[in-house]
Each structure stands twice: as C-alpha cells, then as structure tokens.
Amino acid sequence: MGATKSDLFTKQQNDIATMAKALAHPARIAILQYLVKKNACVCGDLVDELGLAQATTSQHLKELKNAGLIQGTIEGASVCYCINPKVWNQYGKIFGAFFTEAKEIKSCC
Numbered sequence: 001m002g003a004t005k006s007d008l009f010t011k012q013q014n015d016i017a018t019m020a021k022a023l024a025h026p027a028r029i030a031i032l033q034y035l036v037k038k039n040a041c042v043c044g045d046l047v048d049e050l051g052l053a054q055a056t057t058s059q060h061l062k063e064l065k066n067a068g069l070i071q072g073t074i075e076g077a078s079v080c081y082c083i084n085p086k087v088w089n090q091y092g093k094i095f096g097a098f099f100t101e102a103k104e105i106k107s108c109c
Helices: 011-023 026-038 045-050 054-066 085-100
Strands: 070-075 078-083
Touching: 011 026, 011 054, 011 085, 026 045, 026 054, 026 070, 026 078, 045 054, 054 070, 054 078
Parallel strands: none
Antiparallel strands: 070 078
16 A cells, blocks of 8 residues: 555644544444543553453554543553543544534435
8 A cells, every 4th residue: 555645635634534543443432432431540441341352452542542532641550541631622623523514414316
C-alpha cells in the first residue's frame, strides 16, 4: 500500500480520519464504553471485562492513549486508565459538527 497523501486534504478531514481510525475497532469501543460507565480510573479490570489476552488489550489501550482519548497513571505495578475529558469533548464536538453539517440526508439512489 502506498503512502497516504494527507496533504491533499484539509486539517479537519485529516483530524476526523485520525479520530475515526482510533475508534475503528470494537474492542476499543468496548474499552471506552467501560471507562465511561465506570467514570473512574480503572486498574487491571479491562482484561477480565473484554475477555481478550493481556497483550491484545494493552495494544488497544496504547492506540487509545496515542489518540489522546484515554490517560493512564502508574500505580505500583499496574497502569490505571480513565477517559481524557478534554480530548473526549473535542472528539464529540468535531464528530457532532461533521454529522450535523448536512442537516438531513435524503435518499438519492
């Protein structure tokens, strides 16, 4: 696969694509839903909650952390994660604006 030509697109288009990529796996959605539901830092419960291997869960957490959606703090031997409210709210505004840009889509086909 060739290199992407992100310079052909606006910053907003690139930002939305980056955000969508961070959300583009059901395990990541499940992690985010769990953290939102708990509304607190979660240490170690995620592997049991998801039913995935520790390494797989860690990789998904890494992707979400790289996207800024979650933040982690080290407590002893474990890392505790929670939603990063600043970035979470930013994603909400950007996706909200993207979907409300076209108020109502009518069928054209």
